[in-house]
Amino acid sequence: MSGIGAEGLGAASPHTINHATGIRITPDTPKIDAMLAYAAHGFKCFMLSASKVPLKNCDDCTEHHLTNEQREACECLTCHGFYSASADPERLREMGRRNPGGLVAIRTGAVSGLVVADIDTLDAHGADGITTAATLIKDGLLPRTAAARSGTGGWHLLFAHPGGWIKSGAHRLGPGVDIKGDGGYFVAAPSRHPRTGQPYRWLNDTVSLPLTPLHPRVAERLREKPAPAPSGRPVGLPHIRDRYVIAAVEGEVQRILDTAMVGGRNDALNRSSFVLGTLVGAGVLDQLDAETALRAAAEAVGLIAWTGERQVDATIRSGLTAGSRNPRRLQGAR
Ligand SMILES: [Zn+2]
Ligand SMILES: [Zn+2]
Known part of the structure; x- marks a missing residue:
């Protein structure tokens, strides 16, 4: 054979x-x-x-x-x-x-x-x-x-x-x-x-x-097809003052939007929740603002429609919780 x-x-x-x-x-x-x-x-x-x-x-x-x-x-x-x-x-x-x-x-x-x-x-x-x-x-x-x-x-x-x-x-x-x-x-x-x-x-x-x-x-x-491109900037992003934190949140939102496959978007949401969690843990990002931003991104890429609200919320929470246990050490100019 x-x-x-x-x-x-x-x-x-x-x-x-x-x-x-x-x-x-x-x-x-x-x-x-x-x-x-x-x-x-x-x-x-x-x-x-x-x-x-x-x-x-x-x-x-x-x-x-x-x-x-x-x-x-x-x-x-x-x-x-x-x-x-x-x-x-x-x-x-x-x-x-x-x-x-x-x-x-x-x-x-x-x-x-x-x-x-x-x-x-x-x-x-x-x-x-x-x-x-x-x-x-x-x-x-x-x-x-x-x-x-x-x-x-x-x-x-x-x-x-x-x-x-x-x-x-x-x-x-x-x-x-x-x-x-x-x-x-x-x-x-x-x-x-x-x-x-x-x-x-x-x-x-x-x-x-x-x-x-x-x-x-x-x-x-x-065969999984590439998901449709998100329609513009997600609505309902939180208003955050700190420029460094804004950049981090926008970067993570963009990362979720840039993921082509719907399945991959859930991983991206998980990973981005972890990353923002490290900022929540560091005390520079409000937990509620992080949840709001991640949820808006999940909504914009169709994840909520695809996996359901509960799954999305659970993914965000577990990522944020794990990330906040590993607070980011912030150094240099901010
Ligand atoms: Zn392992
Ligand atoms: Zn192990």
Whole structure:
């Protein structure tokens, strides 16, 4: 199989790779072996807790790593859920050693070269993804590819990532058919579902490779488009006297306005809230003024319409709070 080169074999235990058809993982494959085999094909792996929720962050990460960029750059072994996913054999072995009861998960998106259509069942999830998927399959939109049965009886279909930003989300292909793309993950064999005790199991116990490309029409539908340019200067910016502080606030507002993708704008809001929080902490910016400015920027770029007011307020608050715990040291002329 051309998909797995000699460099991959060094990292994976040989019995997990079948060159004729793909990666062989049975419910009895040791978790570390499975992760190494996935990683050899570029699927980045991490571990969830035995109860299927992300492992707890260390205190330092809880306090300081609040933006996605910080989470991505973090070097902790198991903090920040899928951000800890890796293809490095040493890291994967250590993850497995530290969390023998954990569930093996694979990060989706361009980092792993894959997008997963996650088909839910009426029984387990209250949405009939099977019927939705049947229609998509009939229309040729979900071609044959590597597939796994989930521990609750649903299905995971794996497709090659088409490039661009494929946003993860529930019901993106219709009722009960979720997409795990960029910013997502799924639980994979040899994990077992903590509630049902049932294994996540590849069809024929094999990840058939190479993955089929996502259908172009589906890719087109799922690909995140640049958000429309904001309409001029946000209204309702607070009146601030201090020139240094005005410049800082305007800089952060502009940074949010300049972010092209809606998904990226939430990160920008998070980061800018942190930055302004450092000024609140330093005592030169009023907390209410910072909230007002950030909210105006979020409104202007459509974030409030997109994620809702509560999400925006929560993002602003957590960023401001974290930033104010790291007050900026102000020096030189102001
Ligand atoms: Zn950490
Ligand atoms: Zn961290």
